[in-house]
Amino acid sequence: MNASVRIVVTGVGLHTGHGDTRQSWTALHQGRSALTYEHAWNLHAPETGQEVLRFPAAVTRDPSPVAFLADRKSVKYMGPCTQMAVLAAGRALDDAGLLGDGAAADREHTALFLATGPIAFDVEHALSSFGEPAAADLLALRYEGLRRCHPLLPFKMLLNMPLGLVSITFGIKGENFILYPGADQGAFAIAHALHGLRRGRFARALVGGSACSLGLAPVMHLRRAGRLASTLEEAQPFSPDHAAWAPADQAAFVVLETEAEAARRSRPAQAYLDDAVVLGPGSVDHLWQTRAPAPAPQLIFCTGMLNAADVKADRRRAARWSTAPALASADGLLGVAPAASFVLGAALACLTLRDGRVPSAITDGVPPARIARSMVSFRDGEAAALAVLSVDSAETAA
Amino acid sequence: MNRVVITGAGVTSPLGTGKPQFFAGLREARSGVRAIRSFDATSFPVRIAGEVPDLDPGKVALPFAQAPALRRDPKALFFIEAAREALAQALGGRPIDAPFDPFRVGMSVATGLEIFHTPDLLSHVSSGRLDRAGLLAQAMREPAEAFMEIPSDLAVTCVAREAGLRGPRAVNVSACAAGSQALGEAFCLLRDGELDAVLSGGFDSMVNPIGVGGFSLLGALSTSNHLGAGASRPFDVGRDGFVLGEGAAAFFLETASSAERRGARMLAEVLGYGSSLDAFRVSDPDEHERGAVAAMRAALADAGVAPAAVDYINAHGTGTRKNDPAEARAIRAVFGDAPPPVSSTKSQIGHLIGAAGAVEAMAVLFALAEQTLPATINLHNQDPECALDCVPNRPRPARIRVALSNSFGFGGQNACLVLGIADALPT
Numbered sequence: 099m100n101a102s103v104r105i106v107v108t109g110v111g112l113h114t115g116h117g118d119t120r121q122s123w124t125a126l127h128q129g130r131s132a133l134t135y136e137h138a139w140n141l142h143a144p145e146t147g148q149e150v151l152r153f154p155a156a157v158t159r160d161p162s163p164v165a166f167l168a169d170r171k172s173v174k175y176m177g178p179c180t181q182m183a184v185l186a187a188g189r190a191l192d193d194a195g196l197l198g199d200g201a202a203a204d205r206e207h208t209a210l211f212l213a214t215g216p217i218a219f220d221v222e223h224a225l226s227s228f229g230e231p232a233a234a235d236l237l238a239l240r241y242e243g244l245r246r247c248h249p250l251l252p253f254k255m256l257l258n259m260p261l262g263l264v265s266i267t268f269g270i271k272g273e274n275f276i277l278y279p280g281a282d283q284g285a286f287a288i289a290h291a292l293h294g295l296r297r298g299r300f301a302r303a304l305v306g307g308s309a310c311s312l313g314l315a316p317v318m319h320l321r322r323a324g325r326l327a328s329t330l331e332e333a334q335p336f337s338p339d340h341a342a343w344a345p346a347d348q349a350a351f352v353v354l355e356t357e358a359e360a361a362r363r364s365r366p367a368q369a370y371l372d373d374a375v376v377l378g379p380g381s382v383d384h385l386w387q388t389r390a391p392a393p394a395p396q397l398i399f400c401t402g403m404l405n406a407a408d409v410k411a412d413r414r415r416a417a418r419w420s421t422a423p424a425l426a427s428a429d430g431l432l433g434v435a436p437a438a439s440f441v442l443g444a445a446l447a448c449l450t451l452r453d454g455r456v457p458s459a460i461t462d463g464v465p466p467a468r469i470a471r472s473m474v475s476f477r478d479g480e481a482a483a484l485a486v487l488s489v490d491s492a493e494t495a496a
Numbered sequence: 497m498n499r500v501v502i503t504g505a506g507v508t509s510p511l512g513t514g515k516p517q518f519f520a521g522l523r524e525a526r527s528g529v530r531a532i533r534s535f536d537a538t539s540f541p542v543r544i545a546g547e548v549p550d551l552d553p554g555k556v557a558l559p560f561a562q563a564p565a566l567r568r569d570p571k572a573l574f575f576i577e578a579a580r581e582a583l584a585q586a587l588g589g590r591p592i593d594a595p596f597d598p599f600r601v602g603m604s605v606a607t608g609l610e611i612f613h614t615p616d617l618l619s620h621v622s623s624g625r626l627d628r629a630g631l632l633a634q635a636m637r638e639p640a641e642a643f644m645e646i647p648s649d650l651a652v653t654c655v656a657r658e659a660g661l662r663g664p665r666a667v668n669v670s671a672c673a674a675g676s677q678a679l680g681e682a683f684c685l686l687r688d689g690e691l692d693a694v695l696s697g698g699f700d701s702m703v704n705p706i707g708v709g710g711f712s713l714l715g716a717l718s719t720s721n722h723l724g725a726g727a728s729r730p731f732d733v734g735r736d737g738f739v740l741g742e743g744a745a746a747f748f749l750e751t752a753s754s755a756e757r758r759g760a761r762m763l764a765e766v767l768g769y770g771s772s773l774d775a776f777r778v779s780d781p782d783e784h785e786r787g788a789v790a791a792m793r794a795a796l797a798d799a800g801v802a803p804a805a806v807d808y809i810n811a812h813g814t815g816t817r818k819n820d821p822a823e824a825r826a827i828r829a830v831f832g833d834a835p836p837p838v839s840s841t842k843s844q845i846g847h848l849i850g851a852a853g854a855v856e857a858m859a860v861l862f863a864l865a866e867q868t869l870p871a872t873i874n875l876h877n878q879d880p881e882c883a884l885d886c887v888p889n890r891p892r893p894a895r896i897r898v899a900l901s902n903s904f905g906f907g908g909q910n911a912c913l914v915l916g917i918a919d920a921l922p923t
Contacts, residue, residue, distance in 0.1 A: 141629040150629050175778045206790065210773065214669070217610050217645065252710040253778065257609060257648075257669035262907025265773040271787065273771045273794075274909060275677050278607075278648055278669040286666045290681065297688055314628060315612070315645050318635045376664040377599055378656055384599055480653055481665065 103296045106360050106367035107487070109194025109353030110445045111186040111306075114432050115156030115346060119189055122432070123449050129459030131431045132156040133330060133344045139317055151321070154330045155312055156346035156433035161185060166267055175253040176263055178347065179214055183260035183308035184267050186349035190304065191268055194353035195365050203363070209272040209294060209303040211287035212261045213437040215279025217315040260308050272300050277437075281402045281476045282376050283307075284440035285483030289374035291354050301359050306351030307438035320345055325404060335427040336462040340406045346433025350442035367489075369451040369472075371444075374485040382482035386415050391486045394419035395473040396466040397456055400427045401443035402434055402476050409462070412475060423473070425462040426450075443474040444485050451489045500686045501918055503760040504748030506581025507858045508574040508699075510546030510741050510845045514581060517550070519862050521844065525871045525890055527725035528845050529739050534570070534703055542717045544727055545703040546741030546846030548574060560654045565646045569611045571851075572651035574744035575699035579655045582695065586748035586760060592660045595758050602663030602691045603656055604682035605746075606674030606698030608850035611646040612706070651699060663691055668850075672812070673771070673905035674698055675745070675853025676913050680769030682749050683913075692754055698854030699744030707849075708740060714779075716816060716906075729874040730813035730840035731820050731882040738814040741846025745854035752918075762918035764864050767898065768799025774908030781818065781904065785826035791910035792830045792900065799914040801898055803831045806914075808863050808899040810856050813840025813872070814847055821881035823902065828883075837894065839887040843873045853903035853911060860899045860915050869894050 112118065115132025116125040125132065133154040141151040161181045164170045166188035176184065191197050253259055261276040273294065277283035284307040291303035310316070320326040325342050327333035333344035360367055377385050400412050409425070416422045428446055429439075450456045451472055456465045470490040476483045507514065510528025511521025521528065528546040537543040553567045556577060566572045583592075592598050620631040649667040656665060668678040675698030682696035702711065711717045718737040720727040728739040755762050772794060774787035781787070796803060809831075812823055827835050841859040848855050859870050868891045875888040898916040905911075 141632060143629050151632060172778065205775070206772075216647065249713050252714050255609060255706065255710050256671055256907065258671040258674075258905065258907050258909060259778075261670070262773075262778055262909065265775045265908060266778060269775045271773045271775045271790065274670070274773050275666075275668050275681060275771070276670050278667050280649075282665070283667060286664055289664070290666075290684075293688055293690060294684070299684075314631070315610075318632055319645065319647075321632060322635050322638075378602070378662045378665050379653075381599060381662050384662075388599075480656075 104357040105292055105295050105354055105371045106357050107352050107369045107371060107448045108355050108360050108365045108367065109190040109196065110368065110448050111189030111193060111351040112445060113158060113161065113182045113186045113349045115158055117159060119193070126428060126431060126457040126460055133333065133433055137312065139312055153326055153328055154333055154344040156344060157312065158182060158347040163188065174250060177254040177259065179308050179310045180260045180263050182347060182349035183212065183264050183306060186308065186351045187264045187268060187304060187306055190351035190353050195363065196353065204301060205269045206271045207301045208270050209291060209300040210261060210265055210270045210274040211291050211303060211305045212276040213283035213287050213307040213441065214257060214260050214276060215309055215437040216319060217279065217313065270304060280436050280481065281440045282481030282483050283437055285374065285376040285476060285485065288441065288444060288485055289376055292371055292374045295354060295356055302353065302355045304351060304353055305441060306349065307441040308349035309435035309437040310347045311345035311435045312347050316345060334430040335400065335403050335409055338406055340409060342404070343429065343434040346435045348432065348435035348438045348442060350438050350445045352441065352445055352448065369448045369487045369489055372486040372488055376481060376483035379480050382477040385482045385484060389484060390418060391473060394421060395423045395471040395486065396469045397450065397472045398423050398425050399443040399447045399472060399474045400425055401439045401474060402436065402478065403427060403429065404478065424466050426456050426460045428460045431460060440474065440476050440483060444487065447472040447474050447487045451487055497687050498689060499752035500683050500749055500766045501752045501755050501762040502747050502749055502764045502766065503755050503762060504582040504586025505763055505858060505861055506578035506746045507744065507855060508548055508551060508578045509743035509855055510548060512549065513551050513577060518858060519866070522841065522859060522862050522870045523891060525873050526844065527873060528741065529725045529728055531724065532703060535705060537708060540708055541712050541719050542708050543721045544724060544739060546739060547703055548743055551577060562650055562654065565650060566654065568613055569646040571607065571699045571701040571742065571744065572646065574742065575651040575746065576655060578697060578744040578746040579695060582746040582748045583659055596693055598660050598662040600663055600692040601661045602685060602694045603652055603661055603665040604668065604678045604685065604694050604696045605652050606668040606678040606850045606854060607648045608669065608700035608702060610648045613645065661695060670909045671905040671907055672849055672852055673903045673909040673911040674850040675855065676901060676903035676911035677771060679747065679766065679854060679857055679913055680771060680911055683766040683769050686749055686751055693748065693750040695746060696749055697744065697746035698851035700848055700850035701742035702740050702849050703742050711740065718815065726874050728815055728843045728846055730815040730843050730872055731878055731886045732875050733877045733879045735815040735817065735820065737816050738842065739846040741848045743845065743848050743855055744851055745858045764861055765916050765918045766913065767801060767916045768795045768914035770794025770798055771911040774910065776908055778907060781822055781908065785822050785829065787908060787910045788823060788826035788904055789829045791912045792826065792902065795900065795912035795914050801914055806836050806898050806900050807894065807896040808836055808869055809838040810860050810899065810901040811838050811840045812902045812904045813842050815842060821879065823904065824882040824884050835884060837869050837887050838884045839870050839872045841870050843875065853901065856901050857913060857915065860901050863896050863899055864915065864917050867893060867896055
């Protein structure tokens, strides 16, 4: 890999419970939470009406991507995960100057790498496409064939539809893949884009994650795995009570380019992407030992931290530098959407570097006065990942 | 840049489990398509598929906590078996950390949809409504991953843990292009020196009510149930859609220098990879085949191979009305008026969706190993719009040094691989 080829972020696009990129960033600075108990997934026992499950979650508003669609009717092919992907991808491309007058940029050499999941094909969403009563129609499918299934069901089943429809909507034709289902897959997508750009395999990459965690199967999975927070306090990453996640529907995208390509287009670098790496089971300590950046970052964006022990472990790892970086996490205000979470962390790190300051509401303690170098971190039992972003090119190039 | 070779391979397919059975099936031009046995399909318009005939879920050793879930998801078992065969061939029973740094051995694997165990769901349907609270309550009583849904990546996790692979894992869900993409991305990681070895491949089964139902809704499947083994008819004038298949293929890829150092047998070399997107319409391929042409040209350029040097093409060749002539036109656009022999092994095994590219790469491995072109069976009346040498009905001996494998996915994803015998290209 030719590490002398600098890779820059030229666009960021979000769709969170707060709305678009600007709305989300403003809300984080104001310390506003997107988490609410008011959603469709609190369960009541049918016989007694008694509440049997109540949890905080971030529900997306206005996920319709029609503003980006040349053919508004194509929205009928899109499940909610695809709609959020198109929205966030469009915002990232717009931010990078690649919509409108910039749309003529070389789409054949633009790569598209996505992560989605878990369980983008939500059972209940599929059931709803069968008509009413939904469950009876599933019975019909299982035992009586296809008499009443909706013909667009397959488009909402297939896991690659977010990628296909982002490609179609924005005319992207280059190297591509879509991965599933965890945060490490978003990290893999970023790392793969970084290596491909440095190798010259493509000139630009749109990298994103889109995930719907609010659905019957994801909620059930999170609850069963002990990862579903029952209170807002449990979902706060830097609270001693931190014990689980508040699920979210979320999408985040970044546009990566070589520094030379961005300069050719006269686009400012919002941040440099200096490193990105992901490893497998039981690798977090090895990863930090071998790839933790030097000099130290001022800030570490921690994504998908499961509990207070995770936070404690990251604090311990951060103590490796003489000046320990501050920790930040938006999980407590935006919730967690696994496949989107690492890309979201990278996008927020980029916005932090662009502004030079981090929202104090998402930091562990006092935020650093000046942030020129930031790290994004993820770890669970199956994977560990990090990415390093900076704005001070002379420092990081050295 | 590193050269990348395959030193281990394993397969589970409608032609049988293991390379010997798969290779024998190709040699004998057998079909693996028959009446669906895994569920009652009598009410479905499609009642045939290429099911794995010889893998007893109860006999697959599963030393994992998730064993109950794995036994309910056939595709997971297919991959575990294929991966074990590939690893055994590559490592000869030695642990991964003997020859390799396990943090530098990754996985790049393709798969398909999450499995939802519909009987679990249906047990909570009453009076036409789904009792979500009851469903959750039961889920909480069951062991994790043992109730209702089986994560698509579960088999990948289990194989990584069993084999001690601690490098990065990518679980590719790019539909019909996923298998080739997974191998292609593994190739890139090794060629560029990011890793030292990668276990790659793909596994899938859509032979279930949701899969058969969904693809039937698209009108993509052959409804020639009466033809049974003769229903999958790529390039034939009578073709009426594809036949679903299931299975897995796994490959152990490493750098040529690593294989030489270990004295490992090189089964084949991965020479190049190209991928592209149609960016056309969600329901149709690009009518001018630009995406397919771009992917083939990219793979050849990546390999540094001229079209004239390609001895065989394993086509995507689904057997749908639109796909086959479109692919024929794309091949002619890249290879001119005298393209190399082209065959579709989907005629024998059906369309394995997420695993298609991986299992078809195994067919290319057969071609390279036995210097034999796999046949396109059931080809009795070739469509003039598919004017290619399609190796009809019988395999054919040939000199094969370099081969191309095509995968073109629903949604417009295209991926092509160039494979060769280990010394096909000069160093």
